Amino acid sequence: MDLPPPISKRAWDKHAILDNRGCIIGIHDDAPEWAREAYNMQLTYHDWVINKMQNNLTDLQSNGFKHYCYTATLDASTCPICGSLDGKIFKITDSVIGVNTPPIHLKCRCSVTVVFDDETLTNSKRIARDKNGRNIFVPANMFYHEYREEYLK
Ligand SMILES: [Zn+2]
Numbered sequence: 001m002d003l004p005p006p007i008s009k010r011a012w013d014k015h016a017i018l019d020n021r022g023c024i025i026g027i028h029d030d031a032p033e034w035a036r037e038a039y040n041m042q043l044t045y046h047d048w049v050i051n052k053m054q055n056n057l058t059d060l061q062s063n064g065f066k067h068y069c070y071t072a073t074l075d076a077s078t079c080p081i082c083g084s085l086d087g088k089i090f091k092i093t094d095s096v097i098g099v100n101t102p103p104i105h106l107k108c109r110c111s112v113t114v115v116f117d118d119e120t121l122t123n124s125k126r127i128a129r130d131k132n133g134r135n136i137f138v139p140a141n142m143f144y145h146e147y148r149e150e151y152l153k
Pocket residue numbers: 072082102103104105108109110
């Protein structure tokens with residue numbers, strides 16, 4: 001299979017079907033082969049991520065954990081939906097991928113982490129990016145909205 005050419009936003013706008021967040025949810029019937037292949041690769045990767053997430057939750061459960069913490073990426077590209085879920089704790093048995101478990105959308109960079117007590121979190125750090133894209137470390141118990149206020153303004 002040949003690799004698809006670099007895809008411009010204009011080319012995707014012509015061939016892609018977007019949801020109300022701007023995520024590609026399909027391609028038009030008359031889209032060229034390169035667009036189909038690119039979209040199919042994206043779906044295949046998305047399915048792989050979903051399977052990986054289901055395995056991660058199964059592993060957590062089999063190691064005695066009952067809850068997980070939704071963890072969004074702390075940088076300027078994080079979408080408002082993922083940002084609002086950051087730090088929220090859910091029961092593993094209530095997990096619904098796409099609702100309270102990543103991936104929430106295609107190209108979602110979120111993950112889940114085990115739930116630690118607050119003392120452990122206060123003494124731990126979490127990696128983030130400042131507004132210039134440089135890696136920084138912030139307190140592990142900092143939520144996305146706090147990070148955004150302190151580091152992206
Ligand atoms: Zn996400």
